[in-house]
Amino acid sequence: MIRMTLRQFRGQALVGALLLVLAASYLVRLGGAIRAVRETSQLPSQYGQTMLFLAAGFGLVPALIGAFWGAPLIARELETGTHRLVWNQSVPRRYWLAVKLTVLGLVGMAVAGILSALLTWAAAPVDQVTGDRFSAVLFGARGIAPIGYAAFGFTFGAITGLLVRRTLPAMAMVFLAVIAVQLAVPNLLRPHYLPAERTTVQMTADAINRARSLGSITGGAAIGGLELPDAWITETSRLLTPDGRQLSDAAFNECLDNAPKTGASGTFGDTAVCLGDLDLHVTLAYQPNQRFWPFQWIELTLYLGLTALLAAVGLGRIHRRVS
Structure with a gap:
């Protein structure tokens, strides 16, 4: 079953591998160029916009994984009827879905983890000077949280395809929905993972x-x-x-x-x-930068929890209603 899943996925895997190699090559060269700058104070002016652009682009990766890897995974088989061939060979439905979600979900998580590790390494000198990797855009392109984003995006795509049963509508829905979640979490949930510190600043x-x-x-x-x-x-x-x-x-x-x-x-x-x-004065609520890694672990746990919940919904649905 695992071998069949990987064989069906080889087209998307080849495209993904090619894009990963290109992205990795660029990030390695970028990291080398950043470390070649002797005056570190110049890094924000030289590479600040590049870091923001890369972080914004990296934010699309979970949506792309969900739309192009997750959504067609089940929807295409339901559209073409090929799922019946597997089930007629005494493969339990839940096992069939669990293998697909696990194997290809891990591939998506590995891709996101590699890209995040390379971008975190490349941007480290710039982040050290600017001290703003906790910002809404940059946080999601650093550390371990992107692994959770990829897991969520892929699983959400697969389960949406299972429910919608049409590939193209599922792809469009997943792409927009994952982006919406990526925008909502930093603004609505992330500031409250831990109680904020407060201070007063004279204006x-x-x-x-x-x-x-x-x-x-x-x-x-x-x-x-x-x-x-x-x-x-x-x-x-x-x-x-x-x-x-x-x-x-x-x-x-x-x-x-x-x-x-x-x-x-x-x-x-x-x-x-x-x-x-x-x-005049203002009161500020803030999260110290030293909480970056605790927040990374909290956000990773949050997204993995959502992923597990989605998988449970899909396994229950496919057992009861999909024919």
Whole structure:
């Protein structure tokens, strides 16, 4: 059964192996070029955008594995009726599905693990300088968590194909759904794996000028894009007055629209000076960078748990209803 599964998979395996070799060659050369830079302080400016691009691209790998390896795995056999040939040879349905999920799921996990290890190695000098591998994009392209993403993507694809029973619709659904999960987890679940640390930061004119944004779509005294050394900020309060109350919208807008002219430089110039004179502060919730590996293990466990749940659903479904 294992040999048959691998033989049926040889086309996708050859394509995957070719892409893996190309990606590995590029990452090895990239890692060598990064380590050849003598002034490490220049690494973020030279390779920061490259790291973001690679991380974003790597985020598509689970969706591609799910759509092109997982979704056709069962759906194609159900469409063509070839599953009946195997079952008529006294192969139990659950065993047939379990072998397919296990063997090819491990292949997908190995591919993701190799790519993640190479990218983590290549990017290590840049990550050390920037200290932001905990960010939503970079975290998912480092360490061991991508192994769980691949397992989930593949199994979700296979079980979706089992339920939908049509290859192309299943591929489209899986690709979009896996991407949606990859976007939801970093924003909704990851910040809460462990209780956040909290701190208060005074909003001087200099501190405000180091932020990325003032205000929000809904209006109000908001500030965004603040940074803490060696930390991932998960929540930023509104601008607060010395007594702990939120700065009123009227006072905030007055500084935005009618700040006294001081000739100040910086991102927000006179507005930053005006707000800085109000003795404001914000409270920040953050996760220290030292929690990177605990979070990696938590996220790997989460995705492997989802994978096991999906596999159980598929094994129960194929035993009861698929004919």
